[in-house]
Amino acid sequence: MIDLTNPIFHDADKAREYLESQRWxxxxxxxxxxxxxxxxxxxxxxxxxxxxxxxxxxxxxxVTVGTVFERSKIPLNKWLLLTFLMTNAKKGASAHQLARDTGLTQKSAWFACQRIREAMTPEARNAGPIGGGGKTVEADETYVGGKAKNAHKNKPIPPKRPVVALVERNGEVRAQHVADVTAKTVRNVLVTQASRKSKLMTDRAALYDAMGREFASHDAVDHSAGEYVRGKAHVNTAESFFANLKRQIFGQHHAVSEQHLQRYVNEAAFKWNNRSSLGIADAERANNALKGIGGKRLTYRKTDKTCNA
Ligand SMILES: [Zn+2]
Known part of the structure; x- marks a missing residue:
């Protein structure tokens, strides 16, 4: 629960002091x-x-120099309110909804949300590879988009965009939009974002066969043959991350362009990695996003040129 009466959401000075206490x-x-x-x-x-x-x-x-909150007309108390609302919206929150909740225009809220998503990237949290000795990492792919009901009128149905996720059981996720699902692109995600000391669990043995041998062990279930669980072999954890991701994107954002997809993937991954079942309370989740706002001036500028996610 967020205490919306907290002065940090209403008073720019209180908000600044709060941000100083979190960042410094x-x-x-x-x-x-x-x-x-x-x-x-x-x-x-x-x-x-x-x-x-x-x-x-x-x-x-x-405290805002060199952060995604820098050079903004949005008062700091509204930045904090947006960050708390966004990080605690389990199903995602649309810019329309957040604009209503904060009194910002829809456009300002949209830009602000993109900046806050920058603060949620794994780089912002200095997060290294997942897994390790004795740990199990599930790898799976999904496709986002491509639904007729999400397409704009008179425009072609957007193509489905692949996303690869690696999920450590009882741990964190790393997720990445890739251009295509081939052994090359998937391996690139796997070996850079998961420790090779991990036990690997996948679907589709053929795709993962060669790279699976680079890990401590590799087990695969065959979804195409109707096999979903065989003992400890399954990718159900990765499937539930994908279910969350899709609920967040389709529930709130309609069609997400390829340009912005990775940002929504990062937001879903951040929420997974800061979920309450890991013992992370709502305020702590927001504070973890605030800790990632630094060092972003160059990346978020690119965002501000378009507003059509
Ligand atoms: Zn100095």
Whole structure:
């Protein structure tokens, strides 16, 4: 549950103090030279609140410099509200809904959501490969899109876009949109995002046969022959991640263009990796997204040119 009466959602100064406490638990960190706790807070009458001057490089900064919240007209308290609402919407939240909940325009809410999705990428969380010795990793593919009811009027039905997911049982997921499902593209995801010490579980033995030998062990079930579970061999965990992903995309976003698909995949993966059954409470989930807002200026700019997810 989110306490919507919390002042951090209504007061920009309270929001800034909250963000500082999350991003800088040990004192301010300079986004220019990374000097830690080496800053003076500037407090002149004409100085905007939350402005620090680095003693190392002498440059000024605030808690939003170098983050996806930087140079935005959206007040910080609304950024926090959006982050909390988004990270706690299990089925996804549309920009329309979030605009109503925050008093932003639909367009502003859409751009803001794309930026918050940037904060949810595994890179933002410094997340390494999943699996390892004694751990089981399920690998599976699915196809997103391509439904007539999601197509725009007078436009062709969008093609289905493949997504590969690796899910560690009782652990995290890594998921990636790939151009096509071939041994080459799937292996590339597997060997970069899962430890080869893991036990691998897949569908379709043929696709995974060769790369499976690179792992500690490999078991496959044959969905095409109606086989879904054989002892510990199954990819049911990956299937439930895909079910979540599709519910989030189709429930709230209608057709998602290929350009933006990876962002929605990242959002679903973030929620899976921060799910309550892992003991992660709602506020902690939002705070984990806030911890990923730094170092993104270059990537999110690309987002802002289009608004047609
Ligand atoms: Zn500095």
């Amino acid at each position: 638990p040990n004192g301010p960190v300079c986004p220019h030279c990374e000097a830690k706790n080496e800053a003076t807070q500037l407090q002149g009458k004409s100085t905007r609140p939350g402005l620090y001057k680095c003693k190392g490089c002498e440059k000024p900064y605030t």
